Amino acid sequence: MSGRGLTFRRGGTHPPENKELCDAASYTVLPTPAELVVAMSQHLGAPAKTIVHNRDEVEAGQLIGEASAFISANIHAPAKGTVKGLDIVHIGPVNSPAVTIKTDPAVPPVPEYDREAQPLDLSGWTKDEILARIKETGIVGMGGATFPTHVKLSPPPGAELDVLVINGAECEPYLTADDCLMRNHPVQVLEGTRVIMQACGIDRAVIGIEDNKPEAFQTLKAAAAGLGGIEIVRCRTRYPQGAEKQLIEATVGRKVAPGNLPFTVGVVVQNVATTAAVYEALATGQPLTRRLISITGRGVARPQNVMVPVGTSVAELLEYCGGPKDGLAAVVMGGPMMGRATSDINEPTAKGTSGVLFLTKDELIVAEEDPCLRCGRCVSDCPMGLVPTELMSLAMLGRFEEATDALDCVECGTCAFVCPSNRRLVQWIRLAKWELGRIRRRAQLKQKETEAKAAKS
Ligand code: SF4
Ligand code: SF4
Structure with a gap:
């Protein structure tokens, strides 16, 4: 504890806040879009199983996707309408089944x-x-x-x-x-x-x-x-x-x-x-079908907090907030430290979308990657006590089994933010985490096969 307020002890940083761009005093409510694309995989775990069919009529709040495993979640229609298609939608690196709903034109905004x-x-x-x-x-x-x-x-x-x-x-x-x-x-x-x-x-x-x-x-x-x-x-x-x-x-x-x-x-x-x-x-009894989202950044005309139904496209949000401003260079789903850039203006929002950033070139750190200076800043500022530069090196060499510390990385991006050489530290550590997960799943599968064989013999 400190006289200036509570905080954690190890590492951390102070990126420019830029919160003044998006007024937190109030919010507006988005008129219900003509079309909503509701992904079945907008949670950690197994995608929900679609339980509606093309051309079905759906009511606001109706279950349209059923949790399909212990770690999974139900999905509901955010508004009344008709199922226009059962598609695959790209949410970042994930290809998810999705239900496209053509909403009833008379439907009011989500409350x-x-x-x-x-x-x-x-x-x-x-x-x-x-x-x-x-x-x-x-x-x-x-x-x-x-x-x-x-x-x-x-x-x-x-x-x-x-x-x-x-x-x-x-x-x-x-x-x-x-x-x-x-x-x-x-x-x-x-x-x-x-x-x-x-x-x-x-x-x-x-x-x-x-x-x-x-x-x-x-x-x-x-x-x-x-x-x-x-x-x-x-x-x-x-x-x-x-x-x-x-x-x-x-x-x-x-x-x-x-x-x-x-x-x-x-x-x-x-x-x-x-x-x-x-x-x-x-x-x-209201299911999770809407949320507050910060639509912000210097690349959008009227940054603001908006109540948005799940499945609304980035394009719809941009138009609602007055359209792009000169210099718009990137769209980020989430915050600038942990969010991810999207190149798809039609990407739909999901339950976990807390912000959509429209950033200009000046707000982006687009710099060449230089060799590591061994300055140690990534190490001293990592809040998890990791050695990011070493984890990156192991990942680059494909020595994932030696990079198990990566599993403790919370992907906060602090190391990359403070690095004077603009090393792509988080990207490589994320890859190591993904590979370690794959190695672990493969080992579990092998173990199950061995046990099944032993049980038969
Ligand atoms: S992204 Fe991971 S390695 Fe980098 S500072 Fe955050 S916790 Fe540490
Ligand atoms: S902050 Fe960047 S330059 Fe410094 S040790 Fe880490 S990776 Fe190397």
Whole structure:
């Protein structure tokens, strides 16, 4: 802890914030687009199984994709309309089955969150009922990780949870959608927090907010007065404070060991947007079909926070926000540190899309990669205590089995941001992680085959 607010100890950086571009005081609501492309794979785990057919009529909130595995999530129609096609859509590197819905022209915009939201009476809800509702409504982590929430709230037997940490850090530059949500809808955030506490049998929650969001901090603090067990804490602005392990250290002072998950230190973490979605699921049965997104950057005419139905194209958002400005050079899904560039203006938004950035050339770091200077900055600033330059070298040499530390990388991009030689550190580390996953899956398959053979003989 420090007099200037709580924070994590190791590494981290301060990229230019650029949050002033996108006003967090209010948001607008997008008129429902004529067409929505709803991907079946917008969460971590197996894609949902499409359960509608071409030319089917669908209602807003109707289940159109069913969770197909333990780690998977339901998908619902964001608006009333007709199924126009069952296609494959590219969401970054993932090719996902998708349902294209031609929306009913008379359909109103998806509703904003209820400004008259009331506290919930949770006395009639059991833990299993809450988890079943969260599963039914297709809620996934909306901070970007998109892990199905009902799975995350069901730690392995023996795990003892005693603190819920709610992530209101929003440490990614440019993005202000979580700030906007906390300022405008404190009831949803706080009541969703209470729901999750009840589902996990936890009586303490800590909501961590960085000190560059004073209005959100004050709003939640005032709204939480009298609510037992919920603490609002101010964190010192520092990237990547919103990464789970860093936020746990900052807010409750516990360290999650490399390779371990938060439940090993008795903590579960949820993002504020997920928490609001959980409130809606219990209060009204509303599935996760819309969210607040920051449409921002110097390459768009009118940056703003917008309530957007899932499946809206980037092109539609650009037009709604006044079109491109001179010098637009790149579109990024998510924030500038952890997001990914897209070259497809028709890419649809998903449950995990917290921002769409329209960046000009001046906002991009487009520089030649130079040889490593051995300056050590990537090492000293890595919040996970890794040696990024070594992991990159191993990945370049294809020596993935020796790069197992890469599995602890949270892909925050700090190393690449601070590197004076513009080394493509995260890209190579990401490749190493992917290859290590492939090696592990292959070994598991081999093990299963060996066991099956042994069982037969
Ligand atoms: S190695 Fe991974 S965790 Fe460390 S700074 Fe780079 S991206 Fe972040
Ligand atoms: S920051 Fe860049 S130049 Fe410095 S050691 Fe790391 S990779 Fe090399």
